[in-house]
Amino acid sequence: MTIQEAGPARPEARAGGARLSMRTRRALWVWGFLALPILFYSVIRFYPTLDAFRLSFTDWDLMSTPEFIGVENYARMFGDPHFWQVFRNTFAYLIIGTPISLVLAFTIAFFLDRVRFAHTFIRALYFLPFITTASAMAWVWRWFYQPAPTGAINSFLGQIGLAQIDFLKSTTWALPSIMVTAIWAGLGFQIIIFMAGLRAIPQTYYEAARIDGVGEWGILRKITLPLLKPTTVFLVVFASIGFLRIFDQVYNMTTNDPGGPLGSTKPLVLLIYQTAFSSYDMGYAAAQTVVLFTILLIVSLLQLWIMRDRA
Amino acid sequence: MATITLDKLVKSYGKARVIHGIDLEVRDGEFVVFVGPSGCGKSTTLRMIAGLEEVSGGEIRIGGNVVNELDPKSRNIAMVFQNYAIYPHMTVRQNIAFGLYTTKLDKQEKNRRVEDAGRILGLTPYLDRRPAALSGGQRQRVAIGRAMVREPAAFLFDEPLSNLDAQLRAQMRIEIKALHHRLGTTIAYVTHDQVEAMTMADRIVVMRDGHILQSGPPMEIYDDPVDVFTARFIGTPSMNILPGREADGRAVADGDGRLLFGIRPQDLLVRDGAAAADALELTGTVTAVEPLGPETLVHFDVAGQQVIATAPARAVPEVGSRVSAQAARSEIHRFDRETERSLGRRR
Structure with a gap:
């Protein structure tokens, strides 16, 4: 039964101009509100994404008309050792960065949850890096990493009689050094999310376990971690995507030679940026983007599948 | 154990x-x-x-x-x-x-x-x-x-x-x-x-x-x-508590009395006819009735105070009518009005 059927019998309903059924009117409102974001995303996000697939099969320097060249971009990319180095770098950020940052974030959240003294203040300190501009943060860390006497870390190493480390100038140390900054930058957000997850676990679960004689470690393993799984899944996916798209920390910490030394810190996004806006090789950049898109898709789906709830 | x-x-x-x-x-x-x-x-x-x-x-x-x-x-x-x-x-x-x-x-x-x-x-x-x-x-x-x-x-x-x-x-x-x-x-x-x-x-x-x-x-x-x-706290509905005094060993409702009488609704029975010599009789206007099946709870007003009594299942008095209810002496709990401590019952 709808209002429409009852409508003609009620003159005041007609006078109000409400000839449409309740259902239609509601749909109009809903779509009215949805139209703007849908339009926005279609034009700004979805269309360029789809267009990238088309462009990846062309040769285009922004000025000329794109010229169709088949899979030549992909052939060139897969035959290029530089691409594979960047590929390895990207996965290094992902595979080392995600677990370290999540374990750190959980540990801090777990203990911070029990700290009453200056709780809000400490939490704010941890959150601060997350809202700080990446370039400002990167410059501070660059200063840390300078050789002595400028750099704080090397000065300290010198004082206790240890050898200097060429953090950002070494092909071995540059990537881990940048990763530390990246982990630190994302930590605050992950801590907040973990703490919200911890707070959502009812206290009586812990009390019941204490009465049953389960120790701290048992409680953590059998109760806290399993009940925190939805939070963890969210953060694993979120952090993975973050590390796969890492750009600003790398770019800002290696401004003289972005992605250097010798491309040892260069992630995919930076490679794409350089291909597109330094070499103006748009077709090739689009092909690299398609690869990144595919990796992101596979990694996210894989994680959701692995950590799915089997219940 | x-x-x-x-x-x-x-x-x-x-x-x-x-x-x-x-x-x-x-x-x-x-x-x-x-x-x-x-x-x-x-x-x-x-x-x-x-x-x-x-x-x-x-x-x-x-x-x-x-x-x-x-x-x-x-x-x-x-x-x-x-x-x-x-x-x-x-x-x-x-x-x-x-x-x-x-x-x-x-x-x-x-x-x-x-x-x-x-x-x-x-x-x-x-x-x-x-x-x-x-x-x-x-x-x-x-x-x-x-x-x-x-x-x-x-x-x-x-x-x-x-x-x-x-x-x-x-x-x-x-x-x-x-x-x-x-x-x-x-x-x-x-x-x-x-x-x-x-x-x-x-x-x-x-x-x-x-x-x-x-x-x-x-x-x-x-x-x-x-x-x-x-x-x-114990017993449902709650016990009725009324101020009163004792005269010749008989409980009398009295707003200025030095005692509090407690009568469970189950012990306060709506009935017509003369009360037993030592029983407490309360009379008032019915404000609400709650038929429960086996019995009916009758809420009535005694000198501005709500009292609940019990009536037989099928004898439901009308709201607004006057009723009398009686409680036997042995069922009346006595409390000190100041301390609210129990003084026991007269049996």
């Missing part, structure tokens, strides 16, 4: 004292129900027995040993919580077995205990399901099962039925009582529901503001409440 002894037990949060040195002895195998309004300290007392709250003063002894400084796990007690506290990520079997997490029993014995508990509680068909697939009553039975498998010296129940609907609550009352009969374990049970207290307890402990007002078998508390609060 064990006795539980509270000796001048005190609990303070900072300067605020919430339990004021209570004494209580729960005998081996006894089913004791703590009852009282919110904030009376009954749950705090239970949590101190469990070891979830620190003791601020006095002693708790379980089976003769002082347990003040013992961890919950060393007290050999099991607790069932209002929100069940069963783990959503484990099956019923795993939840029940979780009670044995730290024991050194072999796998076979653990399994046997879990199966036994499942059978006793009627959970056998559900052992491999998750709690999400169970009803509230079944979930609470899982929680009881987890407590049972440990074969503790005492069970502690913290408002275990408060999250259930009325029908399930009535059923679980019987089940817990039957379980106590079968296991014979000491039980300390906290509730704010006086019906649960009356129906299940061997002994009721009425608490208010961190004090024990009265402790005794249900019928003793019902028949001889020590003060107005206990009198009104």
Whole structure:
């Protein structure tokens, strides 16, 4: 039964101009509100994404008309050792960065949850890096990493009689050094999310376990971690995507030679940026983007599948 | 199995004292129900027995040993919580077995205990399901099962039925009582529901503001409440309390009297005709009637005060009409108006 059927019998309903059924009117409102974001995303996000697939099969320097060249971009990319180095770098950020940052974030959240003294203040300190501009943060860390006497870390190493480390100038140390900054930058957000997850676990679960004689470690393993799984899944996916798209920390910490030394810190996004806006090789950049898109898709789906709830 | 002894037990949060040195002895195998309004300290007392709250003063002894400084796990007690506290990520079997997490029993014995508990509680068909697939009553039975498998010296129940609907609550009352009969374990049970207290307890402990007002078998508390609060808290509907005085050994309602008379609605009967010589007669205008089936509750107004009386099922007086109700002398509880302490009944 709808209002429409009852409508003609009620003159005041007609006078109000409400000839449409309740259902239609509601749909109009809903779509009215949805139209703007849908339009926005279609034009700004979805269309360029789809267009990238088309462009990846062309040769285009922004000025000329794109010229169709088949899979030549992909052939060139897969035959290029530089691409594979960047590929390895990207996965290094992902595979080392995600677990370290999540374990750190959980540990801090777990203990911070029990700290009453200056709780809000400490939490704010941890959150601060997350809202700080990446370039400002990167410059501070660059200063840390300078050789002595400028750099704080090397000065300290010198004082206790240890050898200097060429953090950002070494092909071995540059990537881990940048990763530390990246982990630190994302930590605050992950801590907040973990703490919200911890707070959502009812206290009586812990009390019941204490009465049953389960120790701290048992409680953590059998109760806290399993009940925190939805939070963890969210953060694993979120952090993975973050590390796969890492750009600003790398770019800002290696401004003289972005992605250097010798491309040892260069992630995919930076490679794409350089291909597109330094070499103006748009077709090739689009092909690299398609690869990144595919990796992101596979990694996210894989994680959701692995950590799915089997219940 | 064990006795539980509270000796001048005190609990303070900072300067605020919430339990004021209570004494209580729960005998081996006894089913004791703590009852009282919110904030009376009954749950705090239970949590101190469990070891979830620190003791601020006095002693708790379980089976003769002082347990003040013992961890919950060393007290050999099991607790069932209002929100069940069963783990959503484990099956019923795993939840029940979780009670044995730290024991050194072999796998076979653990399994046997879990199966036994499942059978006793009627959970056998559900052992491999998750709690999400169970009803509230079944979930609470899982929680009881987890407590049972440990074969503790005492069970502690913290408002275990408060999250259930009325029908399930009535059923679980019987089940817990039957379980106590079968296991014979000491039980300390906290509730704010006086019906649960009356129906299940061997002994009721009425608490208010961190004090024990009265402790005794249900019928003793019902028949001889020590003060107005206990009198009104136990029994439903609540006891009528009216100011009055005594003249020639007869109770007379009087707004300026130095006594308070307490009459249970069940003892105040609506009837016509002359009252017995020593009975109390109240007359007023009917403001509401509640037919319950076997009887009817009649609310009427006596000198500005609401009184509830009982009428036979089919003799329902009309709202607005005048009625008289009588209570026999032996059914009238007398209280001091100043102290609200009981002065007993004249029999």
